Amino acid sequence: MSNSRILVTGAAGFIGSHLCETLIQRGYSVIGVDNLSMGRLENLAAVSDHSNFTFSKTDVSDTAEMKTLCKGVSTIVHLAAYKIPRYGKAIDTLRINALGAFSTFDAAAEHGARVILASTSDVYGRNPSLPYSEESESVFGSSKVPRWGYAVSKLFDEHLLLSYRDAFGLPATIIRIFGSYGPRHHLSWWGGPQSVFITAALNGEAMEIHGDGLQTRSFCYIDDTVDGFVRTIEAKDVDGEIINIGNADEITIHDLAVLIHELCGSSDAANLNLIPYENFGKYEDVRRRVPDLSLAKKLLNFTPRTALREGLLKTISWQKDAL
Numbered sequence: 366m367s368n369s370r371i372l373v374t375g376a377a378g379f380i381g382s383h384l385c386e387t388l389i390q391r392g393y394s395v396i397g398v399d400n401l402s403m404g405r406l407e408n409l410a411a412v413s414d415h416s417n418f419t420f421s422k423t424d425v426s427d428t429a430e431m432k433t434l435c436k437g438v439s440t441i442v443h444l445a446a447y448k449i450p451r452y453g454k455a456i457d458t459l460r461i462n463a464l465g466a467f468s469t470f471d472a473a474a475e476h477g478a479r480v481i482l483a484s485t486s487d488v489y490g491r492n493p494s495l496p497y498s499e500e501s502e503s504v505f506g507s508s509k510v511p512r513w514g515y516a517v518s519k520l521f522d523e524h525l526l527l528s529y530r531d532a533f534g535l536p537a538t539i540i541r542i543f544g545s546y547g548p549r550h551h552l553s554w555w556g557g558p559q560s561v562f563i564t565a566a567l568n569g570e571a572m573e574i575h576g577d578g579l580q581t582r583s584f585c586y587i588d589d590t591v592d593g594f595v596r597t598i599e600a601k602d603v604d605g606e607i608i609n610i611g612n613a614d615e616i617t618i619h620d621l622a623v624l625i626h627e628l629c630g631s632s633d634a635a636n637l638n639l640i641p642y643e644n645f646g647k648y649e650d651v652r653r654r655v656p657d658l659s660l661a662k663k664l665l666n667f668t669p670r671t672a673l674r675e676g677l678l679k680t681i682s683w684q685k686d687a688l
């Protein structure tokens with residue numbers, strides 16, 4: 366419990382809405398900021414009428430408005446961003462992630478607020494040495510492949526935040542999120558492969574797998590992701606740190622599809638449709654992605670608690686209603 370005031374950018378999105386809910390439950394006063402480009406006000410239904418919650422429909426790159434909103438704020442959690450430009454719009458990802466960070470960090474510097482930045486496991490790129498510790502190298506492909514624009518934009522945000530810390534004494538912590546899933550994830554590829562697989566399985570349609578399906582991911586249930594953020598907010602000695610938050614259990618995309626098919630109650634064999642990467646133009650996937658969580662354990666005593674099966678069952682139950 367705390368009386369301090371926290372501003373969450375990207376509040377109406379998947380992670381932001383869950384984080385706002387948890388912070389309100391813990392007694393914080395929360396200002397949610399979102400331009401609703403990808404988020405939905407419905408995501409904030411559980412907190413929108415709470416006396417400790419206010420929402421502002423604001424574009425994070427509006428520096429003047431951000432400076433006004435940040436008055437009296439002790440911590441800013443910067444989640445507003447655009448993700449991997451899988452279907453074009455690389456310019457949105459680069460513009461929003463760069464300008465939004467400048468604006469948010471300027472507002473923080475003006476009011477002496479601490480910043481917690483949501484970064485991504487994508488900054489490790491296609492580094493083949495696993496698991497990824499926070500000291501692992503960033504290995505990216507050609508600039509002609511637009512997907513790396515997201516990783517580069519987030520790496521830029523990380524450098525920018527640490528340079529603001531250096532220049533203005535801004536307390537700052539970076540969280541590198543490894544694939545989070547759960548209720549309220551987007552019902553498209555924006556929400557991750559589990560989201561589209563669940564929709565396909567519930568509708569009895571083929572599940573589209575990009576590539577051979579043997580690429581792996583480590584999925585972290587939203588409650589655990591949010592727990593990592595809350596522990597960071599409440600930790601005393603994490604200034605200047607970069608911390609992985611996720612779940613180290615690894616699964617191939619093929620096996621994920623089969624598991625979701627089973628958990629959706631289908632008794633027949635899963636209908637998998639393998640689509641070659643060439644169909645997406647210049648797209649490049651990452652083969653494996655596994656976090657080393659030892660720093661999160663040491664600094665935050667963080668351990669993910671939700672097994673994939675359990676988290677998927679909760680997500681499927683939500684998605685049945687959402688569809």
Ligand SMILES: NC(=O)c1ccc[n+]([C@@H]2O[C@H](COP(=O)([O-])OP(=O)(O)OC[C@H]3O[C@@H](n4cnc5c(N)ncnc54)[C@H](O)[C@@H]3O)[C@@H](O)[C@H]2O)c1
Pocket residue numbers: 374375376377378379380381398399400401402403404405423424425426443444445446447448461465483484485486541542543544545546551557
């Ligand atoms: N979900 C994951 O698995 C995952 C993994 C790695 C990193 N991240 C990072 O975590 C953060 C949140 O991700 P998410 O999955 O909740 O995404 P999301 O798209 O659900 O949420 C992002 C929110 O930011 C808002 N937004 C976008 N541009 C904005 C702007 N210019 N001004 C104000 N609001 C704006 C959107 O409307 C949306 O509500 C992002 O920074 C993302 O890069 C997420």
